[in-house]
Amino acid sequence: MNVRSRLVVFATVVLVTVASVGAAGLVTNHGMTAQPTVDQQQFQPSAIDAPTVDRNGTIAYDDDGESKTIVIDVAHSNDVSEEALEPVVSALTAGGHTVQYHEASDEFDSDPAADLNETLRGADALIVVEPETRYTAEEAAGVSAFADAGGRVLFAAGPDSGGLGGLLGLLGGTQPTGDEFAAVTSPVGIAYDTGYLYNMEEYENNFQSIYATPSTDSGLTDGVDRVVFDGPTPVVTDGQTLLTTLEGTEHSETRETGAYSVLARSGNAIAVGDPGFMSSTNYNRADNDVLIGNILEFLVTGEKVPGVPEETSAERDTGMKAESAESSPPQLPST
Amino acid sequence: MTPTFASLRNLLGTVAKSYVTVVIVALLVSASLAPIVWGSTSNPDGTVAVIEVDSTLTESSAERITDDLQEARQNDSISAVVLDVDSPGGGVSVSEGLYLAVERTAEQMPVVTSVDSTAASGGYYMIAPSDEIYVKPGSIVGSIGVRATYFDVPPTDEQITTGPDKNTGGTETEYKAQVEMMRQAFVGTVIEHRGDELTLSETELAYAKVYTGTKSVENGLADDIGDTEVAIGTAADMAGLKDYDTIEMESEPLSGTSLIIGSENGDRPEASTVHPQTYGRYGAVNTPTFLALWGSVDNERVIDATELERPVANETGGDRP
Numbered sequence: 001m002n003v004r005s006r007l008v009v010f011a012t013v014v015l016v017t018v019a020s021v022g023a024a025g026l027v028t029n030h031g032m033t034a035q036p037t038v039d040q041q042q043f044q045p046s047a048i049d050a051p052t053v054d055r056n057g058t059i060a061y062d063d064d065g066e067s068k069t070i071v072i073d074v075a076h077s078n079d080v081s082e083e084a085l086e087p088v089v090s091a092l093t094a095g096g097h098t099v100q101y102h103e104a105s106d107e108f109d110s111d112p113a114a115d116l117n118e119t120l121r122g123a124d125a126l127i128v129v130e131p132e133t134r135y136t137a138e139e140a141a142g143v144s145a146f147a148d149a150g151g152r153v154l155f156a157a158g159p160d161s162g163g164l165g166g167l168l169g170l171l172g173g174t175q176p177t178g179d180e181f182a183a184v185t186s187p188v189g190i191a192y193d194t195g196y197l198y199n200m201e202e203y204e205n206n207f208q209s210i211y212a213t214p215s216t217d218s219g220l221t222d223g224v225d226r227v228v229f230d231g232p233t234p235v236v237t238d239g240q241t242l243l244t245t246l247e248g249t250e251h252s253e254t255r256e257t258g259a260y261s262v263l264a265r266s267g268n269a270i271a272v273g274d275p276g277f278m279s280s281t282n283y284n285r286a287d288n289d290v291l292i293g294n295i296l297e298f299l300v301t302g303e304k305v306p307g308v309p310e311e312t313s314a315e316r317d318t319g320m321k322a323e324s325a326e327s328s329p330p331q332l333p334s335t
Numbered sequence: 336m337t338p339t340f341a342s343l344r345n346l347l348g349t350v351a352k353s354y355v356t357v358v359i360v361a362l363l364v365s366a367s368l369a370p371i372v373w374g375s376t377s378n379p380d381g382t383v384a385v386i387e388v389d390s391t392l393t394e395s396s397a398e399r400i401t402d403d404l405q406e407a408r409q410n411d412s413i414s415a416v417v418l419d420v421d422s423p424g425g426g427v428s429v430s431e432g433l434y435l436a437v438e439r440t441a442e443q444m445p446v447v448t449s450v451d452s453t454a455a456s457g458g459y460y461m462i463a464p465s466d467e468i469y470v471k472p473g474s475i476v477g478s479i480g481v482r483a484t485y486f487d488v489p490p491t492d493e494q495i496t497t498g499p500d501k502n503t504g505g506t507e508t509e510y511k512a513q514v515e516m517m518r519q520a521f522v523g524t525v526i527e528h529r530g531d532e533l534t535l536s537e538t539e540l541a542y543a544k545v546y547t548g549t550k551s552v553e554n555g556l557a558d559d560i561g562d563t564e565v566a567i568g569t570a571a572d573m574a575g576l577k578d579y580d581t582i583e584m585e586s587e588p589l590s591g592t593s594l595i596i597g598s599e600n601g602d603r604p605e606a607s608t609v610h611p612q613t614y615g616r617y618g619a620v621n622t623p624t625f626l627a628l629w630g631s632v633d634n635e636r637v638i639d640a641t642e643l644e645r646p647v648a649n650e651t652g653g654d655r656p
Contacts, residue, residue, distance in 0.1 A: 038435055042523030049519060051512045200538045206511040207541075281507070 051205035057289035059091040061297040068097045068124035068300045075104035075112065076131035076180075084129065084275060087283040088292065097300055113138030117309040125152040125299040129275045134180035142309040144187040147268040149308035152299045155185050156275035159196040159233040159252070189238040189266035192273070195253035196231035197245055197260050204228050204285070211286070212243040212262050220265065220294045228286045232262045232273035239266030243291075263291075268302060270295065381414030382580045383570050385563065388418055391628070392425030392433060392457045393610035400461075401436040403584040408443050414579070415445040415570035418465065419563050424457025426613040427481055427517055427625040433461035434524060441466060445573035449566035450474045450557065455545055457627030459556070460521060463528040467569055469561030470548030476556050478629035479525055480543030481517040484615060485510045485623050504623060517625060529555055545629060 041047055070092055072085065089099050102119045104112065116139050120126065126146060135143070147153050181192050199210045208231035214221035220242050227243065234251070243263035250257050262273040272295075277288050350356055386403045390396045407413045418437070424430055440446050441464045448454070448465040455478040462468060470476055488503055490496045500506070505513075522540050526533070532555035533540075551557040561569075571579045611617075614632050615624035626632075 036439060040435070040438070040524070040527070042527050043431075043520055047519075047523060048516045051515050053508050053512075200541055205508060205515055209511070 053205055053285060055284045057284045057287070059087055059283065059289050059293050059296065061091065061095065061293040061300070063095060063097070063297065063300045066300075068302075069100055069122060070097055070125040070127060070299055071100050071102050071119055071123040073102050073116075073126065073128045073131070075102050075116065076128075076135065077133045078128070079130035079132055080275070083280045085127070085278060086280045088127070088278050088296065091292070091296055092300070095296075095300070112136065113142060114312075117142040117311070120146045120151065120309055121307055123151065124302055124304050125154070127154045127156070127299070128184065129156045130158065131180055131184070135184035137183070138312075140184045140187050143184050145309040146304070147188050150268060150302050150304040151308070152302040152304075153188065153269040154295060154299060155181070155190060155192075155269065155271040156278070157181050157192055157233070157271075158274050158276065159194065159231060185269075185271060188269040190264060190269060190271040191236050192271070193234035193236065193251075195251055196233055197229075197249050197251060197262070197273075198231065199246060199249045201248050202246055206230075210245055210249060212245050215241050215244040215259075215261070218242055218265075220263070220270065220298055221291070222294055223290045224287045224294070226286055227277060227288045227291050228282070229262055229274040230276050230282070234260040235262055235264045235271045235273045237261070237264035237266045237271065239264060242270070270298065379578045379580045380576045381571075381574060382410075382412045382582055383415045383417060383567050383574070383576070384410075384413045385417045385419055385567065385581060385583045387583065387585070388420045388422050388458070388461070389451070390422060391613075392422055392429045392461070393613040394426070394429055395610040396425075397429045397433050400433060404436045404440045406584065408440055413444070413582075414576055415447070415574040416440055417563065417566045417570050418446065418448040418462055419451065419566075420448055420454045420458060420462055421451035422458035422461075423453050423455045423630045424460070424478070424628040425626065427457070427627045429613060430457030430460040430627040431520070433457070434463060437461050438464040445570050447566045447570040447573070449561065449563040450476060450548065451563075453629070455629035456480065456543075458629075460524065460627055463525055466573060467559070467566070468557040469559055469563075469566045469569075470551055470557040471562065472547065472549045472560060474548035474551070474557075475545050475629075476548065476551040477545040478543050479522055479540045481514050481521060481625060481627055483510055483514050483623060483625045486621070510623070514625070517627075521627065525556075532558065 072080070072089075074080065092099050100119070100123065102116060105115050113136055120142055123146075126143065128143075143153065185191060196208065197210060198207045200207055202211065203209050204211070209228055210232070211226045212229055212232070213226045214224055218240065224243075229245075231252075232245075241261040241264050244259040244261050247259050248257055249260055251260065264271050276282055277285075278292055283289055283292055384403070384407045386400060386407070388396075388400055404416065407416050437446060446465050447467045448462040448469065450462070450468065450470045451474065453475045454462055454468075454470075455475055459476060459479065485507060486503055490499070490502055496502060504510075518541065522537055525540055526537055534554050535556070546554060546556060548557060548560065552559060559565075567581055613624070614626070615622040
């Protein structure tokens with residue numbers, strides 16, 4: 001065998017071996033990787049029910065043609081931002097009514113009750129949102145007298161007012177705040193619960209964005225099909241329940257299921273369990289605008305007796321002191 | 336040829352032809368071949384890979400787990416996977432990605448989960464496709480829900496933006512809707528994979544409660560009480576392995592995947608510290624975050640659903656398609 005024939009044998013063996021391996025790879029499909037896919041039905045957009053928020057409507061209301069004065073209390077560390085009441089303030093102002101803010105006096109010897117009473121004497125309606133300091137008995141008596149005399153009152157507060165707010169108030173070193181809202185709502189027959197309401201079965205876009213429907217025929221619920229509240233707190237009254245949540249609503253603390261009252265009226269005072277429904281971001285959801293219009297109509301159509309709350313003897317004394325102080329040289333407060 | 340040489344040759348010829356010699360040579364040859372034959376007949380039928388999930392679920396910790404799962408799928412010697420889980424969850428998308436990886440693996444081989452302390456929220460999301468879920472009586476399972484952090488930072492006079500939602504990404508209402516959609520996918524996944532076992536309704540799942548191991552066996556979130564050894568045995572049985580090896584799959588922090596056979600003490604990266612982005616912390620920049628997490632995060636800006644005035648947050652769980 002010569003060298004040439006040996007080379008031929010060598011090349012043939014190499015060729016056959018490599019070709020065989022290549023053919024085997026093709027036959028066994030080695031090296032092919034399946035294309036991964038995501039076919040899970042629950043992940044497909046068609047399986048997801050994207051929540052929608054129905055927004056439309058404007059606040060409209062009727063009045064008796066008189067310009068009324070509506071006082072908004074901001075003297076009790078009220079947790080009320082400009083946007084929280086902007087739609088209300090705008091609608092009242094556009095209707096020719098006067099909105100007045102009652103602020104705490106920064107004078108050293110001021111009497112908060114006397115200041116509030118003085119404000120209320122010139123007012124037709126009062127709005128109190130989320131107070132974080134407690135009304136004194138004298139202040140509460142003034143508000144109660146105001147309502148008894150035909151002044152219209154709107155209380156609005158969420159879950160924090162009675163429970164957590166008290167704790168935070170203590171931690172923050174402010175005045176004691178436990179049950180602070182009850183101090184002023186209880187004398188007019190209204191009480192706020194603690195905790196918030198939610199509904200795991202029927203809600204708008206979050207389990208706390210729940211619906212409430214009229215529970216009785218009333219001017220305050222006229223035209224209202226359903227309104228949306230965000231985690232409202234229940235409101236109880238000795239008067240009339242106006243709006244209740246849907247059956248199946250649960251209480252965050254008791255976990256009891258039911259239809260809870262979230263808008264109630266007692267005499268000339270009404271109370272709502274979520275101040276946020278009036279805010280600029282929520283006022284036109286569902287029928288919130290209709291409800292707000294009804295509430296504004298309620299506020300501006302009262303017939304309040306002038307001069308109430310009347311001056312107490314203590315206020316008269318304070319007033320005389322103030323007058324005498326004006327006519328005499330400044331004095332250091334006695335200790 | 337001398338007589339001596341001739342007799343020696345005859346002797347060697349006789350020896351070579353004797354049966355004793357043949358037997359000796361045969362034994363020598365057998366001794367060299369026997370180990371090969373022994374190995375081919377007595378080696379385990381296959382291998383059960385144990386993948387440990389013992390941290391919060393961040394992009395970095397999830398990368399290791401998905402690499403391990405991919406290795407398990409591609410390695411022909413691995414016949415089943417056991418997930419040894421202790422996790423309260425983490426990012427929503429991270430949890431969803433792990434779910435897909437586990438599901439992909441479960442389509443190819445048995446996947447059995449053993450829950451150590453916790454498989455909550457995203458930690459449950461990822462194990463939902465498991466063929467079997469074992470828990471200890473005191474394990475914590477559940478938290479099927481999502482939460483989001485949300486920043487209400489409107490454009491200010493100090494900056495110019497090209498749209499009203501450039502800073503926040505959307506309104507609070509829109510964030511609520513996004514969280515709700517993630518919740519639906521999470522709950523839908525759990526229903527899909529555990530629907531036949533669950534005694535909880537979809538609504539009950541959506542409460543996002545956690546349950547003890549004992550309770551979770553009753554309500555169908557888990558299958559039985561057991562530990563990792565039981566899970567390994569079940570996985571092997573489901574894969575038809577009478578005799579099997581167990582390997583613990585592991586990887587070095589931020590490096591490639593490696594197999595460490597018989598080792599149980601490899602150091603693992605502390606995922607939550609190496610990937611703060613999962614929690615919306617991109618260096619000096621913070622972003623809204625969606626979490627499938629049970630528990631609180633240090634300095635997390637979270638508002639619960641009752642206080643959606645500034646920021647928000649959410650959680651998820653798992654299922655089987």
